Amino acid sequence: MAPEVSKLHPVSVLYRTVRQLGRISFVVFLFFFGGTDVIEQFSAVVVGIFAVVVGFIIVLIWQVAYYQRFEYEITDDTFDIRSGVISRRNRQIPLRRIQNVDVTENVLHRLLGIAQVNIETAGGNQSEANLRYVGEDTARQIQRDVRRRKRELSGEEVTEVEGDEEEAGQKLYEISGKELVLLSTFSIDFRLVAFAFFILSFVPPERFEEFVGFPIDVSAVPVIVLGLFIAVVLWIIGFGTSFSRYYGFVLRRVDDTLGYERGLFNRYSGSIPLDKIQTYTLSENVLKRRFGYSTLGVETAGYSPTQSSQQGSETAVPFAKKDRVMRLAVKIGNVEKPEFTLPPKRARRRYAVRYTLILGALAGVLYLADLFTSPPEWYLPLFALPLAPVAAHLKWRNRGYYLGDDYVATRNGFWNRKTAMLPYYRVQNIIESSTVLQRRWRIATVTVDTAGSSGLRDDEARAVDVGFDDAEMIREEVRGKLQESLVKRRAEVLRERRETEGTWLDTVARESPEARERNEDDTENDDGAERKDT
Amino acid sequence: MEVLSPRIRTVWIIVGVLISAVVGTAVGLAPTEEYIEAPLGVLVFVGLLVVLGFYQFLRYRNWGFEVQEDAVYIEHGVLVRVKKVVPFVRIQHIDSRRGPVERATGLATLVIYTAGSRGADVSIPGLKPERADELREKLRELAIENEESIEDAV
DSSP: OOOOEEOOOTHHHHHHHHHHHHHHHHHHHHHHHHOTTTSOHHHHHHHHHHHHHHHHHHHHHHHHHHHHHOEEEEOSSEEEEEEOSSSOEEEEEEGGGEEEEEEEEOHHHHHHTEEEEEEEESSSSSOSEEEEEEEHHHHHHHHHHHHHHHHHHTTOOOOOOOSOGGGTSEEEEEOOHHHHHHHHHTOOOHHHHHHHHHHHTTSOGGGHHHHHOSOOOSSSHHHHHHHHHHHHHHHHHHHHHHHHHHTTOEEEEETTEEEEEEOSSSEEEEEEEGGGEEEEEEEEEHHHHHTTEEEEEEEESSOOTTOSSSTTEEEEEEEEEHHHHHHHHHHHHOOOOOOOBOOOHHHHHHHHHHHHHHHHHHHHHHHHHHTTSOOSOTTGGGGGTTHHHHHHHHHHHTOEEEEOSSEEEEEEOSTEEEEEEEEGGGEEEEEEEEEHHHHHTTEEEEEEEEBOSOSOOSOSEEEEEEEHHHHHHHHHHHHHHHHHHHHHHHHHHHHHHHHHHHHHHHHHHHHSHHHHHHHHHOHHHHHHHHHHHO | OBOOOTHHHHHHHHHHHHHHHHHHHHHHHSOOSSSOSHHHHHHHHHHHHHHHHHHHHHHHHHOEEEEOSSEEEEEEOSSEEEEEEEEGGGOOEEEEEOOHHHHHHTOEEEEEEOSBSSGGGEEEEEEOHHHHHHHHHHHHHHHHHHHHHTTTOO
16 A cells, blocks of 8 residues: 555644634733723724734634645554644654544534544553544544554454444444433432532521522422422533433444544544553442443553543443443453452441441531521431431442452442452552551451552542451452462463464465475365464 | 661651651740740640650551562551552562662662552662662562563563
């Protein structure tokens, strides 16, 4: 295939101009309309418009020059980009190093038929290069080309697929209309709602008029009404966000990468190299659990396709029945289905004590405040006391750890339960910790750490509040299994290597002149070898 | 279990004295309305000193580490007790460090880096410089040895 030099999409000139102008004109308008006393209103408008027009022309010229001077090219082993109007930049990215090519489109892009292409490499949390912008089809074509060239480079057999490469990847999951609606429906953050209720319960009823503007009698009812109102608003926001985010979600597997596409207004496509995945996570909030649904996420090391603040956490399956999610996890990463061991019963007692103390303290604070101002009745929190054991039980019930043959898994959280599953060979180090309070209950927390992009994750594998003996057992078990799994993997790698070498030697032997003569007599053998190759 | 050099106790206690002195002085100089302020400052100083002294004593007593067959094992912590296992295969590089205070007291800190999201800064303070260098060499060898035996298995 002859390498050809390509340019950006011509529409990108206009788009970029308008965008840049938007930024500049904001400043210009501030400048001209900031102090109206100095210049007459009329002339200010004229000057303003004039400035915008001049600005437009200057920016347009600049963008045309940028367009003219921007070239990219996919050669046999590199992705080359030559850019820069005044100072030129020549960048060659070896295809081997490219992890994936992400395509992003927002609403405007889609109307204009353009897309942004980000080229990601391993290491470094920034895109190696951006193409702003190329045609939609071109973007997909670049994705395909890079993927194919990479495969060619790695010496793998290229399975040429006619037509759309979309079909080349094995489609693992596609969100259905029902799933999308349910997912959006269930996407309410209960913690926010609970928090809203909590805050509301402290607002004195007579203040409601000021806040909301509708006159309500002083009673307990408006608190609930207002709380429900807030809950509904939060729910609608959650619904909309999830709906537009996961609209048309498709997960595919192409060779050793997972590729996904999603989005209603802004369309994203990205890919996750399988060998970068550290942890698999299941997130199930109360509603999802109630109806037997689950969400599968994957945690990658030092690398996040969308570069959002998601800390390298990507959604692989946004919403599906739990057993289907598990089947997909098995298919993607050979994940073992965990069977959880709960923390000891004394952990549950500890939570009950903790919640009781918190409620007591709250009542105490309110009682003290009562002496100076007139907040709501100080004993209100005490009504929640019967809930303390229930909450403690739920918290306890949803924790757990699992030590399998190849996987370790942990589970935490009631409102939004997170299950982290990771293979032993991903373990970086093991940290067992116990606070003073934990020690009083003879319990400890074991964190199984993996390579990660940041420490600010709430879905790392943590066996929380397990008994002292269990903590030590987990620590030692994971430690031993890590070594075992590494030995196993090493054997696999060696075997693979030997196999490839073997076929290579076979080929050489077959194609040497003497071998050819021999093979002419022994066609059966030849057939056997050929079959093995294809 | 190997303990830290006893000299680190002196360093930690000096740090404790300094903190107590600073806080004590700040409290002592704080403008209050009526009575003489000095006794309060002294009280805070002494109180803090006792607490911190006790804390540093426990801190030293709880610190320990060991180079085991497949990993470095570390135990420390007073309020939060921590036991860490850092497998040799996961060691990326090792530093022995000597800051100004450490140079003055003839001590060194060994820092073990892994790719872990939170274990990136596993450090062992209060080592004699020879011991720190020795450990660094030993761990480096062990890390390489394990790397070779278990290649390509990140």
